[in-house]
Amino acid sequence: MLTGLKKKHKLLITFVICILILVIPFLLIQNKLNELEEKVMIYLQEDKGYSSSDIRLIERDFDRLPRYSIWITFEDESFVRYQYIEKRNNIEQQTYEINEESVDGSGKLMKETDINPNNLLHFDSPKAVERRY
Structure with a gap:
């Protein structure tokens, strides 16, 4: 009977360790993304003068470099x-992406050639590179 109890304890401990191995990295990533999102919002509001109503969508990304x-995405x-x-404790704009299915103000489907990076309203990084998604 004692060996059966020891096996149950070993199984329980193994199960708890496996769950911790899976959950802790996820929580650390989410915490880092929460911190970064807060820093970006502070940067946009305090340094760039945007309000929260200027922002249409906030997306977090972990899987790309x-x-x-x-x-x-701005309204x-x-x-x-x-x-x-975040680079060297500073927030900076890295790049931008243009939605290939975008329409202009008249409802016409926009093409890649219709967009001039110099005319983008919120483009502020000379090092930024266009990426399409």
Whole structure:
């Protein structure tokens, strides 16, 4: 009977360890993304002068390099999303992506050639590179 109880304890301990191995990295990633999102929002509001109503969508990204990033889509430019990262304790715009199925104000489907990066309203990084999604 004692060996059966020891096996149950070993199984329980193994199960708990496996759950911790799976859950802890997820929680750490979510915590890092929460912190980055908060820093990006502070940067956009305090340094760039945006209000929360200027922002249409906030997306978190972990699987691309840079490893952690926040993608922002603005209300007045919904066909573009901008990537923000933290680099050397500073928030900076890394790149932007143009939605291939975007329509302009008249309802016409926009083409890649219709968009001039110099005309993007929220583009502020000379190092940023266009990426399509």
